[in-house]
Amino acid sequence: MTPPERAWTYADALAWLDEHVNLEASGVGRTRPTLDRMRRAATLLGDPQGAAPVIHLTGTNGKGSTTRMIGALLAARGLSVGTYTSPDLERVNERLAWSSGHADAGGRGGAGPGHLRFQPIDDEAFAETLGAVAAVEPLVEGRLSRFEILTAAAFRWFADVAVDAAVVEVGMGGSWDATNVADGVVAVVTNVSLDHAEVIGPTEADIAREKAGIVKPGSTLVLGETDPSLAAVFRDTAAATIWERGADFGATSNRVAHGGRVVTLRTPSATYEDVFLPVHGAHQGDNAALALAAAEAFFDAPLSEDVVVEAFGSLRLPGRMEVVGRQPLVVLDGAHNVAGARVVGPAVAEAFGADRPRVVVAGMLRGRDPAAVLEALGPARLVVACPAPSPRSLPAAEVAAAARSLGMDAREEGSVDAAVHAALAAAGDDDVVLVTGSLYVVGAARPVLRRRTRQ
Numbered sequence: 001m002t003p004p005e006r007a008w009t010y011a012d013a014l015a016w017l018d019e020h021v022n023l024e025a026s027g028v029g030r031t032r033p034t035l036d037r038m039r040r041a042a043t044l045l046g047d048p049q050g051a052a053p054v055i056h057l058t059g060t061n062g063k064g065s066t067t068r069m070i071g072a073l074l075a076a077r078g079l080s081v082g083t084y085t086s087p088d089l090e091r092v093n094e095r096l097a098w099s100s101g102h103a104d105a106g107g108r109g110g111a112g113p114g115h116l117r118f119q120p121i122d123d124e125a126f127a128e129t130l131g132a133v134a135a136v137e138p139l140v141e142g143r144l145s146r147f148e149i150l151t152a153a154a155f156r157w158f159a160d161v162a163v164d165a166a167v168v169e170v171g172m173g174g175s176w177d178a179t180n181v182a183d184g185v186v187a188v189v190t191n192v193s194l195d196h197a198e199v200i201g202p203t204e205a206d207i208a209r210e211k212a213g214i215v216k217p218g219s220t221l222v223l224g225e226t227d228p229s230l231a232a233v234f235r236d237t238a239a240a241t242i243w244e245r246g247a248d249f250g251a252t253s254n255r256v257a258h259g260g261r262v263v264t265l266r267t268p269s270a271t272y273e274d275v276f277l278p279v280h281g282a283h284q285g286d287n288a289a290l291a292l293a294a295a296e297a298f299f300d301a302p303l304s305e306d307v308v309v310e311a312f313g314s315l316r317l318p319g320r321m322e323v324v325g326r327q328p329l330v331v332l333d334g335a336h337n338v339a340g341a342r343v344v345g346p347a348v349a350e351a352f353g354a355d356r357p358r359v360v361v362a363g364m365l366r367g368r369d370p371a372a373v374l375e376a377l378g379p380a381r382l383v384v385a386c387p388a389p390s391p392r393s394l395p396a397a398e399v400a401a402a403a404r405s406l407g408m409d410a411r412e413e414g415s416v417d418a419a420v421h422a423a424l425a426a427a428g429d430d431d432v433v434l435v436t437g438s439l440y441v442v443g444a445a446r447p448v449l450r451r452r453t454r455q
Contacts, residue, residue: 010123013130022146033176044136048159049182058170058211059190067169069291075099076311082158082166089443093120129153151178175213186297187215190224193339208233220297249293254285270302280321281347319442328427334439341376357381359427361419363388363441370402383410386419388440416444
C-alpha cells in the first residue's frame with residue numbers, strides 16, 4: 001500500500017501499519033542489530049526526537065507503570081508531557097499519549113486531577129502522523145518494522161504538539177531498540193532479570209549490557225537494579241551522575257491501605273511522608289520511588305509535596321493489579337515472566353487476603369516456563385488456560401499441563417473470552433479471579449469484563 005493522494009483515514013493508517021513486520025507478535029530476533037533505518041527515518045522527519053528533552057526507560061519489569069508515574073509527576077509540575085509505552089492493551093493509539101499540563105504562577109499544577117489525564121492520540125492525528133512516516137519510508141534503505149514506525153510516529157507527534165518533555169519506554173533491550181535514537185537526559189533502569197534471553201541474552205549480564213545502551217554521555221542514570229554484579233554493568237557507563245536504589249533513593253515505608261498503599265519516599269534531596277498511591281502491590285511503592293527520583297533528576301530539584309500528592313493521587317495503571325469486578329473480585333495483571341509473577345502473587349494475597357481462593361486465567365507466550373510462572377503466582381484452586389492472542393502464544397494445553405504438574409486443577413479454553421467466562425462461572429463470590437500471564441491476555445479480557453459489568 002502506498003500513501004494515497006488524499007488524506008489518510010484511520011483505517012488507511014492501520015492497513016499500512018499491518019503490512020509491516022511485527023517483531024513483537026512474531027518473536028523473530030534481530031539478524032543484524034542496527035539503528036540505521038530508524039536514524040534515517042528520524043532524519044527525514046526532521047529529527048523530532050530532539051525537539052524536547054527525553055526521559056528514557058528500560059528494564060525487565062515495571063517500565064510501563066514507572067513511565068506513567070514519571071509522566072504524572074511532570075504533568076503535575078506543569079509541563080506538557082508525551083508518553084510512549086508498549087504494548088497496547090486494546091488499541092494501538094494507547095501507546096502514544098499526551099497531557100497538556102497546567103501551571104500556575106508558581107510552576108505548580110493545582111487544576112485538579114482532570115488536567116493530569118493522559119489522552120491517547122486521536123484517530124485523525126494518528127492517521128496524519130503515520131501518513132508522514134509513510135511518505136519518508138521509500139527513502140529509507142529497507143522497510144521499517146511496525147515498532148520503528150510507531151516510534152517515529154510518537155516522536156513526530158510529540159514535536160507537533162510541542163511537548164515540554166517526553167517519557168519514552170524501550171520496547172525491548174536498549175542499545176538496538178528503535179527508541180534509542182533519542183538521547184535521554186535521564187536514563188531509568190527498573191531492574192534486570194531473564195526475559196527475551198533468546199534475543200538479548202543469554203545471561204542476565206548480557207541483558208544488563210544491552211539495557212545499559214540507553215545511557216548517554218552526560219546523562220543522569222537512575223538505577224533500580226540492586227544486584228551488585230548487574231549494577232556494576234551500569235556504573236561502567238558514560239552517565240555524568242548515577243543515583244542508585246538503596247544508597248540514593250527508595251521507599252522507606254511501604255504499607256497497604258484501603259484502595260492502595262501509603263508510602264514514604266526518599267530521594268537524594270528530599271523525603272516525602274505518607275503519600276497515597278491508589279494502586280496495589282508493594283512493587284508499585286518501589287516504582288514510585290524510582291519515578292520520583294527520575295523526576296527530580298530531570299528538574300535537578302526536589303518537587304513540592306503538593307505536586308507529588310496530586311500526581312500519585314491521579315494514577316491509573318490499566319492492566320497492572322487492576323480491579324475490574326466484584327463478587328467475584330476480578331484482578332488483571334500482565335505479569336509475563338517469573339520475576340513478575342513473584343511480585344504479583346504476594347501482592348494479590350496482601351491486598352485482597354491470603355486465604356481467599358483463587359481462580360487464575362492464564363495465557364502465556366513462547367519462551368516462558370508456565371510451571372515456574374504458575375508456581376510463583378501461588379496456589380490456585382483452578383487454572384483456566386487459554387492461548388494468548390498472539391502468534392507467539394504457548395498452546396493452552398501446555399499451560400494446563402503445567403498447572404496439573406503443580407497439583408492444581410486445570411481446564412483449557414480456546415480463547416480469552418471463553419476462559420474469562422469459564423472462570424467467572426466457576427468462581428464463588430468470595431473468590432479472586434486473576435487474569436494474567438501476558439498483557440495480550442489482559443488486553444483481550446478487559447472488553448469482555450466491561451461487557452459483563454454493563455449487563
